[in-house]
Amino acid sequence: xxxxxxxxxxxxxxxxxxxxxxxxxxxxxGRPILEGIDLAIRPGEFLCVVGPSGCGKxxxxxxxxxxxxxxxxxxxxxxxxxxxxSRELAIVFQDYGKALxxxxxxxGNVSLALEAMHVPRSERANRIAxxxxxxxxxxxxxxxxxxxxxxxxxxxxxxxxxAQEPKVLLMDEPFGALDAITRQTLQDELLRIxxxxxxxxxxxxxxxxxxxYLGDRVIAMKANPGRVTETFEVDLPRPxxxxxxxxxxxFLRLRRALFDFIKDAEA
Amino acid sequence: xxxxxxxxxxxxxxxxxxxxxxxxxxxxxxxxxRPSDIAVAAVQALLDGEILRSTAQTLWAAAAGLGIGFTIGxxxxxxxxxxxxxxxxxxxxxxxxxxIPSVALIPVAMLLLGFGYGMEISIVAFxxxxxxxxxxxxxxxxxxxxxxEVARALRFGLFARIWKIVLPAALPxxxxxxxxxxxxxxxxxxxxxxxSNPLGLGYAMMSAQQSLHPDLMFALLxxxxxxxxxxxxxxxxxxxxxxxxxxxxxxxx
Numbered sequence: 001x002x003x004x005x006x007x008x009x010x011x012x013x014x015x016x017x018x019x020x021x022x023x024x025x026x027x028x029x030g031r032p033i034l035e036g037i038d039l040a041i042r043p044g045e046f047l048c049v050v051g052p053s054g055c056g057k058x059x060x061x062x063x064x065x066x067x068x069x070x071x072x073x074x075x076x077x078x079x080x081x082x083x084x085x086s087r088e089l090a091i092v093f094q095d096y097g098k099a100l101x102x103x104x105x106x107x108g109n110v111s112l113a114l115e116a117m118h119v120p121r122s123e124r125a126n127r128i129a130x131x132x133x134x135x136x137x138x139x140x141x142x143x144x145x146x147x148x149x150x151x152x153x154x155x156x157x158x159x160x161x162x163a164q165e166p167k168v169l170l171m172d173e174p175f176g177a178l179d180a181i182t183r184q185t186l187q188d189e190l191l192r193i194x195x196x197x198x199x200x201x202x203x204x205x206x207x208x209x210x211x212x213y214l215g216d217r218v219i220a221m222k223a224n225p226g227r228v229t230e231t232f233e234v235d236l237p238r239p240x241x242x243x244x245x246x247x248x249x250x251f252l253r254l255r256r257a258l259f260d261f262i263k264d265a266e267a
Numbered sequence: 268x269x270x271x272x273x274x275x276x277x278x279x280x281x282x283x284x285x286x287x288x289x290x291x292x293x294x295x296x297x298x299x300x301r302p303s304d305i306a307v308a309a310v311q312a313l314l315d316g317e318i319l320r321s322t323a324q325t326l327w328a329a330a331a332g333l334g335i336g337f338t339i340g341x342x343x344x345x346x347x348x349x350x351x352x353x354x355x356x357x358x359x360x361x362x363x364x365x366x367i368p369s370v371a372l373i374p375v376a377m378l379l380l381g382f383g384y385g386m387e388i389s390i391v392a393f394x395x396x397x398x399x400x401x402x403x404x405x406x407x408x409x410x411x412x413x414x415x416e417v418a419r420a421l422r423f424g425l426f427a428r429i430w431k432i433v434l435p436a437a438l439p440x441x442x443x444x445x446x447x448x449x450x451x452x453x454x455x456x457x458x459x460x461x462x463s464n465p466l467g468l469g470y471a472m473m474s475a476q477q478s479l480h481p482d483l484m485f486a487l488l489x490x491x492x493x494x495x496x497x498x499x500x501x502x503x504x505x506x507x508x509x510x511x512x513x514x515x516x517x518x519x520x
Contacts, residue, residue, distance in 0.1 A: 084422075085419050087421060090420070093417075095413060099416075103436075112421065116423055116427075
């Protein structure tokens with residue numbers, strides 16, 4: 001809903017930003033990781049982050065998640081200073097195999113988030129069933145994660161995140177380890193889920209085409225120290241289509257611009 | 268099926284050879300006994316209940332000591348594994364106390380607690396605390412950091428984090444620690460009984476030896492071995508039962 005409405009309306013004023021970085025520096029063990037980050041993310045926006053490895057994409061995500069705190073500057077979420085993790089923001093990790101509990105079934109893994117949300121036991125079964133239906137895992141509820149393919153494990157992790165009913169989905173190269181076909185299917189499912197829930201998405205990837213295909217906006221980072229150097233507005237119609245969207249002239253223009261940027265950043 | 272019995276060939280042959288040797292040399296000894304005499308002594312001791320009473324005493328002391336050692340070792344191990352500060356505080360003390368051989372505590376325990384269950388249980392508790400503590404700590408610091416992050420992101424409290432994530436993740440390795448500690452508990456309990464405490468299988472063995480009954484002594488020795496084997500077999504069964512599904516999962520189609 002929100003995604004469609006957003007495309008029809010002009011960009012909301014700056015005061016309505018959901019997430020904002022103000023002059024953020026991050027150092028880990030004395031090493032500068034991120035420097036001078038100023039960034040605003042609008043509610044309902046799908047923001048993709050690209051950049052060479054080691055440019056601090058994941059650190060940026062972890063600052064929003066509250067898993068890292070800035071060395072200098074501030075990160076605000078929904079007008080409040082970020083001081084730690086919040087259940088309103090769900091994290092989809094790249095290494096789905098490590099983020100799932102191997103001793104719990106598919107249903108049990110989804111249940112974990114519901115338990116964290118203090119959902120009463122009697123309501124959990126229904127919620128789990130509808131979440132698993134949403135990601136196409138209905139018939140695998142009683143399996144253990146190691147009985148699932150990589151794509152199914154990542155679907156499960158997404159289901160667990162959706163169980164949090166998050167306002168923001170933070171995704172760290174979630175499809176990076178999947179084969180091309182599975183990745184395309186999951187990209188479309190993700191777009192549908194995000195559109196349905198109206199959630200804001202922060203999506204880290206190293207795949208430029210993926211970033212353009214998914215995003216409303218792509219920010220590009222450079223390394224040493226990590227900083228945001230360019231922003232690309234993605235003015236492509238939604239819903240997007242795996243076949244026709246990448247053939248649009250605007251897609252090709254963005255692809256070339258990002259490609260040139262990355263080549264330059266990695267030089 | 269026949270393969271299962273191959274393992275019996277060596278011990279049975281040895282027993283038969285020992286019996287033949289004793290028969291041929293017409294053995295009369297205060298330190299050795301014929302296998303057949305040992306078997307007779309074992310049956311007698313089983314019938315008059317002596318072996319079972321001693322076994323119950325040893326197992327009770329070992330189990331009670333292990334229970335205390337396991338509880339202390341597990342809780343301290345969890346704290347040490349979760350919080351670096353506890354680890355820094357305790358590291359020196361642990362490394363200072365751990366190398367003390369548990370049997371070296373017998374004189375101290377005897378002085379403080381006298382003979383009986385109290386001293387045996389406390390020595391077993393001391394001996395079993397360390398393997399549980401060290402292995403629990405290692406199991407917890409070996410937990411996939413991503414799982415801890417998942418727990419943080421979901422904002423679980425300390426108790427829920429331990430109960431839902433930390434303990435289940437560390438459980439297979441904690442169970443291995445438990446099996447190890449059970450072995451230690453039995454060894455230490457019997458050692459305490461042999462060296463000083465008038466209880467259990469160890470003491471029964473010492474009395475048989477001192478009253479010049481090598482047949483009973485060997486009967487008790489074999490029985491003690493049997494008890495240790497049975498306990499371990501039972502634990503393996505439990506391990507298969509509780510951690511079996513996770514392991515069996517991979518062979519399913």
